[in-house]
Amino acid sequence: MLTKLQLIQSATAISMAIATLTTPTVIVRANPSSASGQSSISAPQLVNSKQQPRRYGRSSIALGASLDTISGAAETALVEHLVASDVKFYGSYSCSHCQKQKSLFGAAAAAKLPYIECAPDGENSQRQLCKEKNIQMFPTWVIKGKYFPGTRDLKEIAAMTGYRGPMDFKYQK
Template sequence: MLKAKKLAAIGSVLLLVMTTGCSSLNPARKESKLALAKHLKEQNAKMYGTYWCVTCEGQKRWFGKEAFSQLTYIECDPAGEKQQANLCRQLNITRFPTWEIGGKLYCQGGCSLGELADVSGYKGPREF
């Protein structure tokens, strides 16, 4: 009985580590995300989203706080903080997140960091 409890506890800890993003402990992943964010900033990329958008929050989490803080985020909901809803309407942005890179709109409704790297011409490390 005690052995079964120990195994269950160990299994729970392993599952927790695997599902909470142990990859964040990987310095190469962090550096790749920072490099992609720097590249996107150099491309004057912008992410259009809303404060209530679950996919937008996921996109931010994929980058991590440090990398995402380097990027330009445009709030499209009129009720959001520092909102720029008029700009979003002018660009006809209706799905979130949407990325603007080089004057063109991409990833409407979200995409992976790899897809962002592809559409932006990123050539750096890809350990996202």
């Protein structure tokens, strides 16, 4: 007999798989510099890609998308809090939802995330650990021993982890 959590995880995994099959590839880019020459970052610019997704082998870049959103002080402070709080972010390099989650942090902060690669052919794969932890969908956050599947807004992650630093995050889910 399946537990309530297992049923929820299964239903969520199925709905995310359907969404992945019907959603075009998305590349997230920071807004270009303004006419005054100063950088203007208010939200990521989403660019649909009609090209066939490219795979870069044992890479952490998914679907040919480059992570070029910009991290601010708030995103960096949140990642430092996540590392100090022993939070884990399980994902796969080929998961577009994982790439979107990383893009919310910006490239510099995302590089410091407590990320665990679950794809068997991914860079620094920890597939066995993912199996032991019963990770069934990506992304999955593990916070204080509880599993939180799906892409999360940074303010939501901050609240779930007790983060009390700056909250002026650049991007929203």
